[in-house]
Amino acid sequence: xxxxSSFKSLSRALFLGFRRDKGALFFTVLFPLLFLVIFGGxxxxxxxxxxxxxxxGAVPVLDQAIAHDPSGELRKTVKISxxxxxxxxxKKVGKGDADAAVExxxxxxxxxxxxxxxxxxxxxxxxxxxxxxxxxxAATGRPPTYTVATQQVEDKSIKGINFFTPSLLGWAxxxxxxxxxxxxxxxxxxxxxxxxxxLAPVPIPTVFGARIVVSLGxxxxxxxxxxxVAQLPFFGLKLQHxxxxxxxxxxxxxxxxxxxxxxxxxxxxxxxxAQTVTQLIVLPMAFLGGSFFPLDYAPKxxxxxxxxxxxxYLNEGMLNVMARGLGPASALPQMAILxxxxxxxxxxxxxxxxxxxx
Amino acid sequence: MTNTISVHGxxxxxxxxxxxxxxxxxxxxxxxxGILGPNGAGKTTTLxxxxxxxxxxxxEVALLGLKPWPRNSRLLPRIGVQLQATSFFERxxxxxxxxxxxxxxxxxxxxxxEMLETVGLTEKADERVEKLSGGQAQRLxxxxxxxxDPELVFLDEPTAALDPQAxxxxxxxxxxxxxxGRTIVLTTHYMDEAEILCDRVAIMDRGQILEMGPPxxxxxxxxxxxxxxxxxxxxxxxxxxxxxxxDEVSDDGVSLVVETRDPSSVVAALAxxxxxxxxxxxxxxxxxxxxxxxxREYRA
Ligand SMILES: Nc1ncnc2c1ncn2[C@@H]1O[C@H](COP(=O)(O)OP(=O)(O)OP(=O)(O)O)[C@@H](O)[C@H]1O
Ligand SMILES: [Mg+2]
Numbered sequence: 001x002x003x004x005s006s007f008k009s010l011s012r013a014l015f016l017g018f019r020r021d022k023g024a025l026f027f028t029v030l031f032p033l034l035f036l037v038i039f040g041g042x043x044x045x046x047x048x049x050x051x052x053x054x055x056x057g058a059v060p061v062l063d064q065a066i067a068h069d070p071s072g073e074l075r076k077t078v079k080i081s082x083x084x085x086x087x088x089x090x091k092k093v094g095k096g097d098a099d100a101a102v103e104x105x106x107x108x109x110x111x112x113x114x115x116x117x118x119x120x121x122x123x124x125x126x127x128x129x130x131x132x133x134x135x136x137x138a139a140t141g142r143p144p145t146y147t148v149a150t151q152q153v154e155d156k157s158i159k160g161i162n163f164f165t166p167s168l169l170g171w172a173x174x175x176x177x178x179x180x181x182x183x184x185x186x187x188x189x190x191x192x193x194x195x196x197x198x199l200a201p202v203p204i205p206t207v208f209g210a211r212i213v214v215s216l217g218x219x220x221x222x223x224x225x226x227x228x229v230a231q232l233p234f235f236g237l238k239l240q241h242x243x244x245x246x247x248x249x250x251x252x253x254x255x256x257x258x259x260x261x262x263x264x265x266x267x268x269x270x271x272x273x274a275q276t277v278t279q280l281i282v283l284p285m286a287f288l289g290g291s292f293f294p295l296d297y298a299p300k301x302x303x304x305x306x307x308x309x310x311x312x313y314l315n316e317g318m319l320n321v322m323a324r325g326l327g328p329a330s331a332l333p334q335m336a337i338l339x340x341x342x343x344x345x346x347x348x349x350x351x352x353x354x355x356x357x358x
Numbered sequence: 359m360t361n362t363i364s365v366h367g368x369x370x371x372x373x374x375x376x377x378x379x380x381x382x383x384x385x386x387x388x389x390x391x392g393i394l395g396p397n398g399a400g401k402t403t404t405l406x407x408x409x410x411x412x413x414x415x416x417x418e419v420a421l422l423g424l425k426p427w428p429r430n431s432r433l434l435p436r437i438g439v440q441l442q443a444t445s446f447f448e449r450x451x452x453x454x455x456x457x458x459x460x461x462x463x464x465x466x467x468x469x470x471x472e473m474l475e476t477v478g479l480t481e482k483a484d485e486r487v488e489k490l491s492g493g494q495a496q497r498l499x500x501x502x503x504x505x506x507d508p509e510l511v512f513l514d515e516p517t518a519a520l521d522p523q524a525x526x527x528x529x530x531x532x533x534x535x536x537x538x539g540r541t542i543v544l545t546t547h548y549m550d551e552a553e554i555l556c557d558r559v560a561i562m563d564r565g566q567i568l569e570m571g572p573p574x575x576x577x578x579x580x581x582x583x584x585x586x587x588x589x590x591x592x593x594x595x596x597x598x599x600x601x602x603x604x605d606e607v608s609d610d611g612v613s614l615v616v617e618t619r620d621p622s623s624v625v626a627a628l629a630x631x632x633x634x635x636x637x638x639x640x641x642x643x644x645x646x647x648x649x650x651x652x653x654r655e656y657r658a
Contacts, residue, residue: 008461012458013454013455016454021448192444198411199434200459200462
């Protein structure tokens with residue numbers, strides 16, 4: 001009998017087993033997509049919306065500035081409304097319905113703002129300041145000595161869908177890989193399938209090889225689904241740079257998570273233990289490995305801790321090639337680290353391996 | 359003639375329990391061998407050591423001239439094993455299950471489907487293994503053990519969950535396999551089954567073999583009386599006791615039971631008295647041997 005045909009039929013059997021497992025399908029495909037929809041939809045959008053400003057009574061300086069706004073820049077940032085009742089206007093700001101209230105008495109302009117949204121209150125202050133400055137300059141009747149032209153520089157810090165697509169995928173892969181491997185191993189041992197397979201003339205690496213290949217196939221499926229969904233206009237991901245390096249990266253990542261899962265499965269005696277321990281690894285790893293928020297903005301200690309989690313390297317590599325535009329080779333160190341972890345964890349798992357529950 | 363199985367001085371301990379305590383036996387090629395014994399006697403443990411699933415603390419095993427421990431891939435294609443606890447790949451149908459197992463032995467899908475037919479599961483071919491009844495799962499497990507035509511078959515309580523029809527069908531299957539010259543070792547709690555199928559049986563208790571031999575020889579060796587029962591009332595107990603060759607008489611109001619070691623004269627005497635209404639003659643069986651050897655009290 002050829003090992004290859006055993007391998008093929010085992011892979012087929014295992015894949016069928018996965019496809020018919022509604023729970024696994026949900027957790028590996030739908031559940032992470034749900035997160036993508038939520039995170040990508042809510043935080044993915046970068047337009048901050050206009051700043052709402054209430055004029056208390058007449059504020060001629062502001063009205064004139066808006067009226068003579070050649071670039072339309074001001075009208076894009078600020079939305080003006082008017083309320084002659086001072087107390088009501090201030091209450092609006094306090095409740096967050098407006099971002100600031102502005103009043104003018106002769107040459108004095110007062111800005112009332114709330115500290116709840118610092119970005120918007122900052123915008124209001126600087127807008128009003130600028131308006132006042134221009135008005136002062138115009139009052140002197142002289143042309144401006146200095147003019148400012150602004151130009152946006154491409155932002156290297158990654159935001160929105162460019163961040164969430166690879167990193168939520170990383171979490172989905174970690175979770176599917178680790179739960180899949182640990183549960184399978186414990187289940188096969190406690191249900192006696194391992195000892196039954198021990199009596200069949202199939203090398204045990206063939207059995208595990210089939211399991212790994214099925215997992216890799218599922219992971220590439222997850223990658224495809226994620227990329228397709230994220231490219232919908234609603235999310236607006238653009239595949240660019242060396243995004244295709246995501247494929248070898250995903251393979252390395254999955255091998256790592258499978259090894260770790262096997263390690264847990266080889267050690268744990270019961271399914272409950274395996275499940276709990278896996279959960280205790282995956283969830284902190286997702287948080288601290290940078291799947292839910294960019295590590296660039298995390299505190300120093302958190303960045304330091306992230307280095308112990310394999311998921312960090314997968315996320316980092318994916319961001320390098322998919323969002324930072326760093327070129328294909330930029331993912332190689334991460335891939336090497338992932339494979340290294342896979343080999344070590346797999347080695348320990350093999351040493352802990354038991355055929356029998358007792 | 360070389361022995362297909364030769365086991366010598368096996369011992370296996372689990373903590374405080376001496377599960378197997380010095381078991382030796384040989385099984386010849388083409389023989390049908392049975393292991394009997396109460397729960398916990400050590401049958402499964404013995405079988406699993408012989409199959410190469412567990413390591414013995416002491417003793418030697420040779421199967422087809424090869425050592426089963428550690429895992430011996432030259433031996434594995436030649437043996438077929440049905441374990442006491444059924445275990446399958448999850449969420450496969452019966453057919454997929456058997457084909458997958460078959461493929462591990464290089465058996466074609468068509469051959470696997472034939473085996474499904476042999477154990478009477480064709481109707482359940484597309485049912486997931488989780489949905490099979492206990493007996494159907496058991497039959498599928500047996501099919502997995504037989505699918506690659508092994509020279510040597512181990513069956514651990516193959517008929518435990520089967521209905522009478524399935525049991526008899528399986529007997530036919532096993533007898534056919536045995537007739538082809540394959541060697542079969544099984545454990546069972548059904549004495550009739552062992553008596554009908556096995557060339558030789560070993561009766562085990564507390565990890566040891568108490569008695570071994572062809573069932574008929576064991577029964578004869580027991581030298582137990584034959585019990586003849588007739589309907590109550592056709593003969594009084596006193597009259598029965600006066601017949602020649604009668605050892606013991608009892609009457610429970612339904613049947614009058616006579617124990618004798620000379621059944622021919624007693625039956626002749628009963629016939630002369632025209633007292634054969636509802637007659638049943640029951641010689642000693644393997645069950646009597648079993649109970650005689652292992653006692654009648656409950657085991658843990
Ligand atoms: N894995 C194990 N760990 C500890 N003790 C065990 C183990 N397997 C069997 N035993 C003990 O060894 C003894 C023999 O068990 P075994 O399963 O061989 O009995 P058996 O004859 O097959 O019984 P049954 O008719 O119930 O199947 C029992 O007392 C059992 O409790
Ligand atoms: Mg048993």
